[in-house]
Amino acid sequence: MSDRNHASARPASKTLLNLGNLPPKQMNFATDGQTASYPRTASRVDPNNPPWPAYRGYHEYSFAHETMGKRLPTILGNAVNDVILTLNQESDEERIVDLLSCLDRMHVLMKELQDNKQLRPIIDDEEGDVPLWNKAIAKYFRGKDFMNAPWLFAEAYKYRRLHECFSLSRYWRDYDVFFRQKCDTFSRSGTAVFELSTRFAVPQKLDANLAHEETQRINKLLFLELTQVSLWGNATDLSLLINMTEEDIKKIQSTGGEHLASTEKNILGNHLNRIWDLVANLKGGRIDIVLDNAGFELYCDCVYADWLIQSGIAREVHFHGKRIPWFVSDVTRKDWNWLLNVMTYSFLFPDASEAEMQSLRQLGKRWKQYVAEGKWIYEQHPFWCTGYTFWSISSEAPDLFHHLCESDLVIFKGDLNHRKLTYDCQAPTSTPFDVAIGPLASEDGAPPVVSLRTIKSDVVVDVPLDLSQRLDKEEPGWRISGKYAVVLLSDEDRRKKMAAKSAEGQQ
Ligand code: F6P
Ligand code: MG
Secondary structure (H helix, E strand, O other): OOOOOOHHHOOOOOOOOOOOOOOOOOOOOOOOOOOOOOOOOHHHOEOOEOOOOEOEOOOOOOHHHHHHHHHHHHHHHHHHHHHHHHHHOOOOHHHHHHHHHHHHHHHHHHHHHHOOOEOOOOOOOOOOOHHHHHHHHHHHOOOOEOOOOEHHHHHHHHHHHHHHHHHOOOOOOOOOOOHHHHHHHHHOOHHHHHHHHHHHOOOOOOOOOOOHHHHHHHHHHHHHHHHHHHHHHHHOOOOOOOOOOHHHHHHHHOOOHHHHHHHHOOEEEEOHHHHHHHHHOOOOEEEEEEOOEOOHHHHHHHHHHHHHHHOOOEEEEEEEOEOOOOOOOEOEHHHHHHHHHHHHHOOOOOOOOHHHHHHHHHHHHHHHHHHHHOOEEEEOOHHHHOOOOHHHHHHHOHHHHHHHHOOOEEEEEHHHHHHHHOOOEOOOOOOOHHHHOOHHHHOOOOOOEEEEEEOOOOOOOOOOHHHHHHHHHHOOOOOOOOOOEEEEEEOHHHHHHHHHHHHHHHO
């Protein structure tokens, strides 16, 4: 038996080996996801690995958790109720049976969500976006479930699955479970709607004899306020304010000058003046608005776009909507048509005066005229309804990227678009907007990009660290309340070109 206490049992002293033929040592090994330092370099970023850590449903401290666990099942439950309402009003048996099969699929989806099932491929419903979705699932999210996939992808996936419940049917392919709600909220927004229509129905006419500086001064003031109208119009997003009263809506929507002045202090990252400097130099330019919500927000965006045309700043405005019902309140083509027609022809506001109704009709007619003349163009690229962030536009939707590069300014509205611009990850709040939006700022030819966003979810960029830390401490709900906003501009490519030009001039 060996004696562990004997001197000979001590570990042998070091033996030096002469290993001259081994390959050289390498030190540049990638660390695993857990210990990686952030931000990830662009080549290591992919939809499951954003530049900074992703928000995921299982992060109990995040809004992702609340959304995946509670809000999405509630939204789906409300959607089921909407379908039942429709079912109760249907008389044709084939259509009834067909709609019942949609309901069955909705129940399956609800169960999968509640049981936190893995994300399965989208069934081929002959829609053009199926390959985009299934490529992403196969490449980045195989085996991932609703809670451990990044929140952005899992949430978007839920809306595509909801659409699939109908797209597989015979009669209900285009059914929008949110349409009733969207119309209803606009019809309860009368006060703010007339506040704007009575001011803007008569086209702006500035005295032609005014000095250029004076015209620019007036235009600047209007621009700053109308940008805020479009910004704060985003506060009434239905997915968050499901059961609001008419009073609640009024509070959020007040559009008077005083209110706007007081809300400017709630814009935590504020590039309004820089945006004006860019816009002031446009004459007959092209502006693109990547829309967010239907109803009141869309109406505010149209008031804004109307003025951009009238002032001569824009010759055409391209509106980008969603191809399918999306994140409850987002604009589809049907919502777009509904708004313009309801303004022009209908009797949605029984308490309104004749003058108010006239102002709305006048505005509606003018907007339809813009559409007829090609000054306003409504578009709906399938890419907007995928789970990809906008870091992937040029790789996943190159045609759309080229199209946007033709624009003089692309304005992204709302919270979801902001999440997609910034990869919806835990970037430090001090991260400059240019950095946070990656390729959309840095790629050659990228257009100037603006984000008009009331803050309704965790990701926040271009806000000083001391300010965000103070708010985290004093108002822990500030990232989801919609009380605060950011108005951010990236015009990297334009600045690079201007710098190159002036360098050329100096030679
Ligand atoms: O479900 C959360 C969310 O995706 C958040 O982005 C935001 O709270 C809401 O839905 C959508 O907001 P918006 O209409 O401004 O994009
Ligand atoms: Mg929305």
